[in-house]
Amino acid sequence: MKxxxxxxxxxxxxxxxxxxKRVQKIVISPIKEMSILADxxxxxxxxxxxxxxxxxxxxxxxxxxxxxxxKALEQLDTAKYTLEPGxxxxxxxxxxxxxxxxxxxxxxxxxxxxxxxGCQETVACALASTIDEGNxxxxxxxxxxxxxxxxxxxxxxxxxxPLIEESGWRINFQKLKSxxxxxxxxxxxxxxxxxxxxxxxxxxxxxxADFAKKYDLIIITDETYDFLLYDDxxxxxxASLPDVRDRVILCSSFSxxxxxxxxxxxFAFADQGIIDHMLKVHDALTICAPAISQKAAISAxxxxxxxxxxxxxxxxxxxxxxxxxxxxLKDFFEYQKPxxxxxxxxxxxxxxxxxxxxxLKILYExxxxxxxxxxxxxxxxxxxxxxxxxxxxxxxxxxxxxxKWATTFPIP
Amino acid sequence: MKxxxxxxxxxxxxxxxxxxKRVQKIVISPIKEMSILADxxxxxxxxxxxxxxxxxxxxxxxxxxxxxxxKALEQLDTAKYTLEPGxxxxxxxxxxxxxxxxxxxxxxxxxxxxxxxGCQETVACALASTIDEGNxxxxxxxxxxxxxxxxxxxxxxxxxxPLIEESGWRINFQKLKSxxxxxxxxxxxxxxxxxxxxxxxxxxxxxxADFAKKYDLIIITDETYDFLLYDDxxxxxxASLPDVRDRVILCSSFSxxxxxxxxxxxFAFADQGIIDHMLKVHDALTICAPAISQKAAISAxxxxxxxxxxxxxxxxxxxxxxxxxxxxLKDFFEYQKPxxxxxxxxxxxxxxxxxxxxxLKILYExxxxxxxxxxxxxxxxxxxxxxxxxxxxxxxxxxxxxxKWATTFPIP
Numbered sequence: 001m002k003x004x005x006x007x008x009x010x011x012x013x014x015x016x017x018x019x020x021k022r023v024q025k026i027v028i029s030p031i032k033e034m035s036i037l038a039d040x041x042x043x044x045x046x047x048x049x050x051x052x053x054x055x056x057x058x059x060x061x062x063x064x065x066x067x068x069x070x071k072a073l074e075q076l077d078t079a080k081y082t083l084e085p086g087x088x089x090x091x092x093x094x095x096x097x098x099x100x101x102x103x104x105x106x107x108x109x110x111x112x113x114x115x116x117x118g119c120q121e122t123v124a125c126a127l128a129s130t131i132d133e134g135n136x137x138x139x140x141x142x143x144x145x146x147x148x149x150x151x152x153x154x155x156x157x158x159x160x161x162p163l164i165e166e167s168g169w170r171i172n173f174q175k176l177k178s179x180x181x182x183x184x185x186x187x188x189x190x191x192x193x194x195x196x197x198x199x200x201x202x203x204x205x206x207x208x209a210d211f212a213k214k215y216d217l218i219i220i221t222d223e224t225y226d227f228l229l230y231d232d233x234x235x236x237x238x239a240s241l242p243d244v245r246d247r248v249i250l251c252s253s254f255s256x257x258x259x260x261x262x263x264x265x266x267f268a269f270a271d272q273g274i275i276d277h278m279l280k281v282h283d284a285l286t287i288c289a290p291a292i293s294q295k296a297a298i299s300a301x302x303x304x305x306x307x308x309x310x311x312x313x314x315x316x317x318x319x320x321x322x323x324x325x326x327x328x329l330k331d332f333f334e335y336q337k338p339x340x341x342x343x344x345x346x347x348x349x350x351x352x353x354x355x356x357x358x359x360l361k362i363l364y365e366x367x368x369x370x371x372x373x374x375x376x377x378x379x380x381x382x383x384x385x386x387x388x389x390x391x392x393x394x395x396x397x398x399x400x401x402x403x404k405w406a407t408t409f410p411i412p
Numbered sequence: 413m414k415x416x417x418x419x420x421x422x423x424x425x426x427x428x429x430x431x432x433k434r435v436q437k438i439v440i441s442p443i444k445e446m447s448i449l450a451d452x453x454x455x456x457x458x459x460x461x462x463x464x465x466x467x468x469x470x471x472x473x474x475x476x477x478x479x480x481x482x483k484a485l486e487q488l489d490t491a492k493y494t495l496e497p498g499x500x501x502x503x504x505x506x507x508x509x510x511x512x513x514x515x516x517x518x519x520x521x522x523x524x525x526x527x528x529x530g531c532q533e534t535v536a537c538a539l540a541s542t543i544d545e546g547n548x549x550x551x552x553x554x555x556x557x558x559x560x561x562x563x564x565x566x567x568x569x570x571x572x573x574p575l576i577e578e579s580g581w582r583i584n585f586q587k588l589k590s591x592x593x594x595x596x597x598x599x600x601x602x603x604x605x606x607x608x609x610x611x612x613x614x615x616x617x618x619x620x621a622d623f624a625k626k627y628d629l630i631i632i633t634d635e636t637y638d639f640l641l642y643d644d645x646x647x648x649x650x651a652s653l654p655d656v657r658d659r660v661i662l663c664s665s666f667s668x669x670x671x672x673x674x675x676x677x678x679f680a681f682a683d684q685g686i687i688d689h690m691l692k693v694h695d696a697l698t699i700c701a702p703a704i705s706q707k708a709a710i711s712a713x714x715x716x717x718x719x720x721x722x723x724x725x726x727x728x729x730x731x732x733x734x735x736x737x738x739x740x741l742k743d744f745f746e747y748q749k750p751x752x753x754x755x756x757x758x759x760x761x762x763x764x765x766x767x768x769x770x771x772l773k774i775l776y777e778x779x780x781x782x783x784x785x786x787x788x789x790x791x792x793x794x795x796x797x798x799x800x801x802x803x804x805x806x807x808x809x810x811x812x813x814x815x816k817w818a819t820t821f822p823i824p
Contacts, residue, residue, distance in 0.1 A: 015685025018597070018630050018659065022567075023541045028695045032496045039495055054493060061491040069485060069704075079473040081466060081673045083451055084444040117529050117676060120699045128565065129435045133545050150696045153540065155434075155567070185430070218430050247430065262492045262703030264529060264676075273427025283440045284562045287532045290702045291674030292481075 006033040006372060009356040026152050029145040030375035031055075031385075034359060038369050050398035051390060053369035055194065055342055057259045058391040059314065061296070062307035065258060068299025069292060078291045084283055085275075086115025086267070087294045093301040094267055098250075101226070102237045104269070111272040114279055115294055117286040119224050119253035119266035123188070124150055124285065125278040126220045126249040126268065131156040131185050138179060138187040140171070141377030142345055144194045144222065148377060151188070159184065162379045165347070168336045169198035173207060180215055187212060190222035192235065195345045195376050195385040197338020199229060202236040209244045218274075219244065224253040224266075225341040227308055230316055233339045239269060246271040249278075256342075256389075257308055258300040263293035315342050318388040318395060325399040326386075332406045342389040345373060347382055355381055366405035368398045418445040418784060421768040438564050441557040442787035443467075443797075446771060450781050462810035463802060465781035467606065467754055469671045470803040471726065473708070474719035477670060480711025481704060490703045496695055497687075498527025498679070499706045505713040506679055510662075513638070514649045516681070523684040526691055527706055529698040531636050531665035531678035535600070536562055536697065537690040538632045538661040538680065543568040543597050550591060550599040552583070553789030554757055556606045556634065560789060563600070571596065574791045577759070580748045581610035585619060592627055599624060602634035604647065607788050607797040608757045609750020611641060614648040621656045630686075631656065636665040636678075637753040639720055642728055645751045651681060658683040661690075668754075669720055670712040675705035727754050730800040730807060737811040738798075744818045754801040757785060759794055767793055778817035780810045 005027040008014070016024065027033070034053045042049055061069075072078045085091070091109040098104045107113065116122040123146070131137060133155035139147055141160035151158045159179040163169040187208065192199045200208070212219045219238050226235045239250040253266035266289075268278060282288075319337075322344060326333050335346045350358060355372035362368050362384075373383025388395060417439040420426070428436065439445070446465045454461055473481075484490045497503070503521040510516045519525065528534040535558070543549060545567035551559055553572035563570045571591040575581040599620065604611045612620070624631045631650050638647045651662040665678035678701075680690060694700075731749075734756060738745050747758045762770060767784035774780050774796075785795025800807060 012688075014688055015683070017685075018542060018628070019686070019689050020540065020542055020544045020547075022544055023689045023692060026692050026696065028496065028692045032695055032699070035495060036497070056492045059491075060488050066485055070482065073478055073481060076472050077674070079471075079671050079674050080468045083447060084440065085448070117533075117698050117702075120695075121529075121697055124697050128432065130430060130432055132432045132434055133567065135432075146696060146699075149692070153693065153696045155545065216430070259491050262490055262494065262700075264698060264700070264702045271427070273429075274431070276424075276426055277431050277435045280435060280438050280440045280561070281565065283444055284438065284558060284565045285533055285536050285697055286529050286676060287444070287558075288674075288676070290529075290676045290705055292704060293702055 004374065006030045006037060006356050006360060009360060010037065022153065022155065026149045029149055031145055031371050034363065034369050034371055038363060041364065047367050049367045049369060050394050050401065051369040052386040052398055053371055055387045055389050056261050057256060057311065057389045059259050059311065061259045062303065064303040065296055065299045069296050072292055072295035078295060080291065082288045082291045082294060084288050085279055086289060087298065090115055090294050090298050093298060097301055098269060102240050104237070104240050107269065108272065112269055112275055114268050114275050114282065115289045116266045116268060116282060117289045118255065118264040119222060119251050120146060121282070121285060122251040122266045122268045123147065123220060123222060125281040126251060127151060127154045127156065127186065128281040129274060129277040130218045134183065135185040136181060136183040138176065138184060139377060140189050141379035142195050142373065143377045144190045145375040147188050160377045163196065165336060169193065169196040171200065171204050176211060184215060184217060186218045186220055188220040190224065192225040192228065192340025194225065194341050195343045196336065197341050197343050197345070198336070199233050199235060199340040202234065205236045205238050206241070209238045209241050212247055213244055217247065219248045220251060221248060222251045224256055226252070227257045228312060228315060228342065229340045230319060231339060235340070249274060254297045254300055259311065260293070260296055260300070263290065263296050265289050265293035265297050315389065318342070318392060321392055321395050322386060322388040325395065329403060329406060342387055344386045344388065345380065345383050346386055348384060355384060359384060362405065366401045368401050416786065418442045418449060418768050418772060421772060422449065434565065434567065438561045441561055443557055443783050446775065446781050446783055450775060453776065459779050461779045461781060462806050462813065463781040464798040464810055465783055467799045467801050468673050469668060469723065469801045471671050471723065473671045474715065476715040477708055477711045481708050484704055484707035490707060492703065494700045494703050494706060496700050497691055498701060499710065502527055502706050502710050505710060509713055510681060514652050516652050519681065520684070524681055524687055526680050526687050526694065527701045528678045528680060528694060529701045530667065530676040531634060531663050532558060533694070533697060534663040534678045534680045535559065535632060535634060537693040538663060539563060539566045539568065539598065539600070540693040541686060541689040542630045546595065547597040548593060548595040550588065550596060551789060552601050553791035554607050554785065555789045556602045557787040559600050572789045575608065577748060581605065581608040583612065583616050588623060596627060596629060598630045598632055600632040602636065604637040604640065604752025606637065606753055607755045607783070608748065609753050609755050610748070611645050611647060611752040614646065617648045617650050618653070621650045621653050624659055625656055629659065631660045632663060633660060634663045636668055638664070639669045640724060640727060640754065641752045642731060643751060647752070661686060666709045666712055671723065672705070672708055672712070675702065675708050677701050677705035677709050727801065730754070730804060733804055733807050734798060734800040737807065741815060741818060754799055756798045756800065757792065757795050758798055760796055767796060771796060774817065778813045780813050
């Protein structure tokens with residue numbers, strides 16, 4: 001346990017009496033554990049803390065979307081549960097958006113799209129609908145921390161497929177094959193990747209699709225960061241391949257694209273036969289996505305998209321800034337430059353310290369939140385995840401602190 | 413399956429390939445199935461439909477709360493994830509409210525309260541934290557439909573304890589004992605009860621608490637309707653008993669009390685050792701409750717509470733109205749008068765028709781949504797649930813249709 005939880009690493013003891021074995025095996029994703037620990041530290045000491053932790057855009061929801069929310073407040077139906085699969089207009093807008101941006105054709109909005117309470121819940125519904133106790137789930141290592149916890153929560157066994165760091169976190173298809181067995185039901189990944197910032201090529205995605213077909217697997221693809229790409233790299237979705245469309249569950253969110261992380265609204269696109277079942281889980285988990293958030297998403301998709309372009313420009317700037325800062329600290333850190341999303345999974349050169357202890361040390365000593373790489377699977381050990389979604393000023397200040405702190409840390 | 417699903421009763425075929433066995437066993441709660449089927453029927457035929465189905469207050473969110481939401485929109489942090497366990501101010505306000513309304517003392521807001529994405533998610537987190545595959549969960553019959561599905565979703569086995577209808581849906585403690593085994597881990601119920609509208613007495617609750625202690629069970633109590641009581645009946649929470657406080661998970665919501673069903677915000681109060689684990693599940697399901705909804709809840713708890721009194725007055729009126737209408741149809745229906753919540757579980761006298769087929773017939777022929785009693789466990793068979801949270805005009809119109817329809821239905 002110690003190596004998967006920052007809270008456990010602080011020495012916190014967990015109750016075991018009357019607690020399910022299943023939940024004893026999971027942890028709060030260390031992405032949020034670090035925020036919780038920082039909040040407690042702040043309360044205790046009054047320290048001001050810079051966060052390179054949880055990936056939250058520093059800018060506000062665009063004013064056009066807020067205008068839509070205010071208008072929604074005047075409508076009686078905003079107070080009320082929506083239809084469980086989501087507001088029909090939103091499902092139709094998503095259908096159009098997927099057609100336009102991913103060239104996915106002939107989607108039946110009312111049968112193949114469902115709205116969730118954030119993409120986290122979308123993935124939860126997808127896993128619950130496709131795995132039983134003891135089934136195996138292929139996860140890349142590093143993998144999004146919550147994908148690991150969700151897999152275990154629903155009774156699955158994570159089978160890690162190490163990515164090749166040196167070539168920019170690429171897929172090792174031989175390892176993929178060797179980790180696959182008769183118990184394997186699902187391959188689950190985020191692309192662009194959280195936490196590595198890598199973007200799988202069309203060739204890689206096509207190979208994954210062929211692989212899934214050959215071994216009769218469901219592909220769960222989390223495409224939350226599909227709009228956030230750098231240096232002209234292209235995103236390619238397996239859901240656009242007719243050949244595997246009935247085995248792909250595309251999960252996505254409005255959180256990052258429209259600065260709506262607080263609103264909890266995401267969606268799934270999948271074969272009707274799969275959506276039928278995901279809706280049952282959705283009902284058992286949250287009934288429906290928040291009405292006001294669905295209306296925010298409607299407003300977002302109907303608005304002029306220049307705010308998205310502006311976000312990408314701002315985050316591109318931050319990417320360059322953080323890479324430059326990391327270069328200045330090359331005695332302590334090395335990294336693969338991210339091609340999408342807003343994370344860098346940094347390899348550290350501090351010896352003999354695991355990533356959980358290091359992240360806690362940096363929080364308490366430098367007052368900077370970073371995420372222990374061990375949270376993202378075995379290949380994440382020896383790394384810290386940095387988010388550059390914070391403001392440029394925070395990047396400047398955070399690295400000032402890190403520089404001061406690192407130069408006092410004994411390097412052999 | 414047919415007897416637990418209205419959608420299956422229409423002849424819909426579910427995909428089985430690549431679908432988990434666990435999710436194949438559950439259904440969308442027929443409460444929402446009926447809304448989905450009504451939406452499809454309306455789309456196809458243009459029929460206007462009256463809903464006595466899903467329990468949604470007909471009035472809007474009070475204007476003071478909406479004012480709070482508008483103010484929240486101007487704050488940058490509304491765009492962002494909150495701390496995963498919820499906004500501290502909200503947890504403190506809930507602590508005060510529980511002290512005041514339920515006389516629960518010495519709650520540590522930051523350790524014993526967590527905010528969820530609606531009470532549905534609270535119960536999901538509670539069950540996931542306390543049951544493993546094959547564990548048994550005591551549920552009253554009738555029981556809230558989703559409690560059954562959530563139990564099965566998390567690998568549990570529902571053990572139904574029939575309530576005594578004739579005496580107003582009271583607990584049969586002998587049956588409770590006979591349904592308990594070494595595999596029993598949890599007793600889960602709503603009080604005031606959805607779907608029966610009964611309110612357990614203090615004596616019954618104390619007996620349940622003693623029972624839970626004796627058999628080392630966790631009590632999950634859903635107290636969403638605790639504010640909505642009729643004829644001076646009192647609500648009593650097992651969480652107020654120091655003796656069992658470490659084995660009670662109190663789940664509740666702001667949805668009904670403040671007409672916020674669309675906002676998806678609820679909470680849990682439990683021993684820190686349990687909350688520690690529930691937070692892990694919460695993280696894996698929805699990360700955090702919507703920020704804007706948490707702020708709506710803050711605004712609700714800080715506002716003058718006269719809107720709640722007004723809601724209770726309005727719903728009391730509806731209760732009398734619906735009972736009167738049912739009395740006029742006593743050849744077809746009989747019922748126990750509800751003492752809390754806004755549901756009546758009506759026993760029907762139409763012969764040889766199960767509740768799913770009957771609810772579909774009433775939807776398609778009378779254009780009125782009711783909920784098949786079979787959704788609430790075996791004792792619900794032969795019943796329909798009526799919600800009186802709709803407007804008085806809708807009650808009038810719905811019963812006009814029911815009267816016309818029922819008198820054409822062949823009664824022997």
